[in-house]
Every structure is written in C-alpha cells, then in structure tokens.
Amino acid sequence: MAFRSTRSQKPDSSSAAATTWFASGIGATSRKVWLVCRIAGGKVESLLFPPVHSDEASAKGELLHLVRRDPHALGHERSRWRLCDLLSHLSKWNVTTSASVQRLLKRMQIRYKRGRSYIHSPDRCYDEKMERIEQIKRRVQGSHGREILVYLDECSIERQPSVGYHWEAAGSDAPHARWHPRYNTLTRIIGALNPLTGRVIWTIIGKVTTHALVSFYRKLRAAYPEAERIWVVQDNWPVHLHPDVLAALEPQEKLYPVQFSPSWQNKKEPSPSGRRRKPPEPLPIQIVQLPTYASWCNPIEKLWRWLKQDHIHLHRLAGDLDALRAEIRSFLARFDQGSTELLRYVGLFPT
Numbered sequence: 008m009a010f011r012s013t014r015s016q017k018p019d020s021s022s023a024a025a026t027t028w029f030a031s032g033i034g035a036t037s038r039k040v041w042l043v044c045r046i047a048g049g050k051v052e053s054l055l056f057p058p059v060h061s062d063e064a065s066a067k068g069e070l071l072h073l074v075r076r077d078p079h080a081l082g083h084e085r086s087r088w089r090l091c092d093l094l095s096h097l098s099k100w101n102v103t104t105s106a107s108v109q110r111l112l113k114r115m116q117i118r119y120k121r122g123r124s125y126i127h128s129p130d131r132c133y134d135e136k137m138e139r140i141e142q143i144k145r146r147v148q149g150s151h152g153r154e155i156l157v158y159l160d161e162c163s164i165e166r167q168p169s170v171g172y173h174w175e176a177a178g179s180d181a182p183h184a185r186w187h188p189r190y191n192t193l194t195r196i197i198g199a200l201n202p203l204t205g206r207v208i209w210t211i212i213g214k215v216t217t218h219a220l221v222s223f224y225r226k227l228r229a230a231y232p233e234a235e236r237i238w239v240v241q242d243n244w245p246v247h248l249h250p251d252v253l254a255a256l257e258p259q260e261k262l263y264p265v266q267f268s269p270s271w272q273n274k275k276e277p278s279p280s281g282r283r284r285k286p287p288e289p290l291p292i293q294i295v296q297l298p299t300y301a302s303w304c305n306p307i308e309k310l311w312r313w314l315k316q317d318h319i320h321l322h323r324l325a326g327d328l329d330a331l332r333a334e335i336r337s338f339l340a341r342f343d344q345g346s347t348e349l350l351r352y353v354g355l356f357p358t
Contacts, residue, residue: 063115066115067115067116067117070111070112070115070117071117073093073096073097074088074093074112074117078092081096089105090105090106090108090109091105093108094108097111126300127300128298128299128300128301129299129300130298130299130300130301132263132298133298133301136263136296136297136298137298137304139261139295140240140295140297140304143156143238143240143295144156144202147203147238148203152233152234153233153234153235153236154234154235154236154237154238155201155231155234155236155237155238156201156202156203156237156238156240156295157199157200157201157202157208157227157237157238157239157240158199158200158202158240158241158305158306158307159197159198159199159200159239159240159241159307160197160198160241160242160305160307160308160311161195161196161197161198161215161244162195162196162198162311162314163193163194163195163196164193164194164195164196164314164315164319164331164335165191165192165193165194166187166189166190166191166192166193166194166325166328166331167184167186167187167191167325168184168185168186168319168320168321168322168323168324168325169184169315169319169320169321170184170320170321171184171315171316171320171321172320173320173321182321183321184320184321185323185325186325187325187326189325189326189328192328193213194211194213194328194331194332194335195211195212195213195214195215196209196210196211196212196311196335196339197209197210197212197215197219197220197223198210198307198310198339199223199227199239199307200306200307200310200349200353201345202306202350202355204345204350205342205345205346205347205348205349205350205355206230206342206343206344206345206346207307207310207339207342207343207346207349208223208226208227208230209339210222210223210226211332211335211336215246216246217246217249217251217252217281218251218280218284220246220247220252221251221252221255221284224239224252224255224256224290224292225255225286225290227239227292228290228291228292234291235291236291236292236293237290237291237292237293238292238293238295239292239293239294239295240295240296240297240305241294241295241296241297241305242296242297242299242302242305243263243265243296243297243299245265245266245267245268245271247294248262248265248294249271249274250274250275250276250277250278250281251277251278251280251281251284252281253277254277254281254282254285255281255284255285255286255289255290256289256290256292256293256294257289257290257291257292257293258289259293259294260293262294262296263296265296306353306354306355307353309352309353309354310342310349310352310353313349313352314335314338314339317338318334318335318338322334
C-alpha cells in the first residue's frame with residue numbers, strides 16, 4: 008500500500024490545528040489505517056498508535072490498563088511484564104519488535120519505575136473508627152487534664168544497618184551498609200505519643216509479650232498519675248487484645264473483633280500467669296482501635312521514621328549492640344518532657 012506524502016500540504020485555513028489521516032485507497036476514517044500522520048500547525052507528526060483512539064489520553068489509558076494487570080491473568084508465568092510479553096498483546100498497535108514497544112511506551116509517558124509498598128485498608132469500619140477517635144480527642148481537650156490520649160505503637164530495629172542515601176563519588180560504587188558477622192538481633196521499642204504535648208513514654212525490650220505490654224501500661228499510668236482515664240489509640244495487633252492484657256485494664260467500652268491465631272482463638276479468660284500479674288486496681292486505660300492496615304492514621308509511625316533516618320540507616324554500630332541501643336535511648340530521651348519539634352514533624356503541631 009503506497010503512502011502519499013503530506014509534508015508540503017498546509018492545514019485547512021478554517022482550522023488552526025486539524026488532524027487528518029491519509030492512506031492510499033482507504034478512507035481517512037477507516038479503522039484499518041495503520042500508517043498515520045497528524046497535520047497540526049503546519050507540521051506533520053507521526054503517531055505511534057493506530058486510529059482506534061480519539062486522542063493520546065485514551066491510548067495511554069489502554070496501555071496503562073494492560074501494564075497494571077497481573078501477567079499471570081494473560082498467560083505469562085511472571086510477576087512483571089517484559090517488553091516481549093507486552094508485544095504479544097499489542098497486535099493492533101502495529102508494533103513488531105520489543106524496541107518498538109519501548110518507543111510506544113516512551114511516547115505514552117509510561118516508564119519502567121521502581122515500585123513501593125502499598126496497602127489499602129480493608130476495614131469496613133474505617134470511617135466509624137476514625138470518627139470515634141476524633142470524638143475522644145475533643146473530649147480529652149475539654150477535660151482540662153483529667154483525661155489523656157496517646158498514640159501507641161511498637162517498632163523493631165535490626166542490629167545490622169539498613170540501606171539509605173548518603174554521599175559517594177559518582178559512578179557504580181554506592182554507600183555501604185556495613186554488616187558485622189553477628190546474629191541480626193532485634194531491638195524492640197514500645198512508645199506512646201501525646202498529641203497535645205509531644206511527650207513520648209517509651210521502653211526498649213527484647214520481645215513484645217503480653218507481660219511486656221502490661222508493664223508498659225503500668226509505666227504509662229505512672230507517667231500520668233492524675234489522669235482519671237488514659238485513652239490508648241493503637242493498631243489491631245492481637246497481642247493488644249489478649250485476655251492477659253485486658254485483665255490488667257478497666258472494663259473496655261468498645262472493642263472491635265480481631266483475628267486471633269489458632270492457638271489463641273479459644274482463650275476467653277486470662278492465663279494463670281496473667282491473673283498473677285493483674286494489678287490490685289485495674290489500670291484506667293481504654294483501648295481505642297485504629298482501622299486495620301492503616302498505619303498512616305498513627306502519627307507515632309513518623310517518630311520511627313525520624314529515628315531510622317537519623318540513626319539507623321547506614322549506621323556503623325553493628326559490632327556494638329549496646330552502643331546502638333544507647334544511641335536509640337539518647338534519641339528517644341529528647342521527647343521525655345514533650346516537644347513541639349516532634350509535633351511539627353509528625354504533623355500534629357497546632358495551627
């Protein structure tokens with residue numbers, strides 16, 4: 008099929024930018040036209056997609072729909088697309104090689120990019136839980152110190168340094184996260200952030216157990232001895248709702264069900280050790296559950312990010328675990344008496 012050159016043609020004077028398709032022997036509106044030229048503003052621009060879309064936006068939408076699908080669903084035993092895999096699904100686009108697929112994707116502003124972790128909260132009670140937290144916050148603000156609200160979370164720090172950005176000469180070499188030939192011991196932190204003052208109550212332990220959590224609740228109570236009630240906003244980790252933990256607290260006003268492990272599903276009452284550790288008087292603590300899989304709703308998560316950015320990424324203390332833990336303690340101690348700097352960092356500074 009011969010193609011008729013259009014480089015000398017001028018656009019219709021009645022339109023500043025007109026689009027016309029040309030192909031010998033075939034009408035300009037035919038969907039069988041594979042070789043296309045666009046005349047706009049007196050210039051001819053080759054289109055990399057056939058005249059099956061009215062504009063490039065719709066063409067890009069179709070391509071994105073393809074590359075975002077699981078390759079398994081289309082018969083490819085891979086988790087990610089290769090150019091040669093995409094080629095087999097682009098027959099109507101008049102591309103015949105992997106290189107032409109790459110040019111097509113580039114034309115459509117679709118790039119090969121590093122992914123990022125992502126999760127969407129499946130909690131059907133998301134709005135209800137968030138509204139309850141807002142109601143409790145207003146109640147606490149009007150209580151004049153009789154009630155306290157804190158955001159609680161746990162964080163695990165590995166002995167070996169994590170990878171992060173740092174300065175290094177241009178080229179193939181990169182900053183080194185220097186590991187030490189030791190077991191990658193975990194250091195676990197439990198922390199509770201007061202969103203009004205920026206005060207953080209924290210402890211460093213080796214493992215988060217029901218006993219460790221009850222001990223932390225006691226420490227939290229001791230930090231606010233005048234409070235008539237302490238509202239603890241936290242995630243839905245089953246340990247938070249274990250019978251041994253609940254036995255140490257006052258009766259709970261509202262708890263949403265969580266999925267326990269098989270070994271815990273039949274535990275309705277505290278264990279003998281849990282009953283022995285039960286304080287004489289129940290701790291005036293009410294648990295407030297966050298939506299499931301919604302870490303962005305807990306501002307103390309940003310405190311852990313700050314810790315890792317300044318002290319954990321590329322650290323040089325893998326050979327001295329005590330020194331690493333001392334540095335973590337020194338960082339957390341900055342917030343023992345409250346911090347507007349922390350409130351600003353986590354997005355809670357009052358406006």
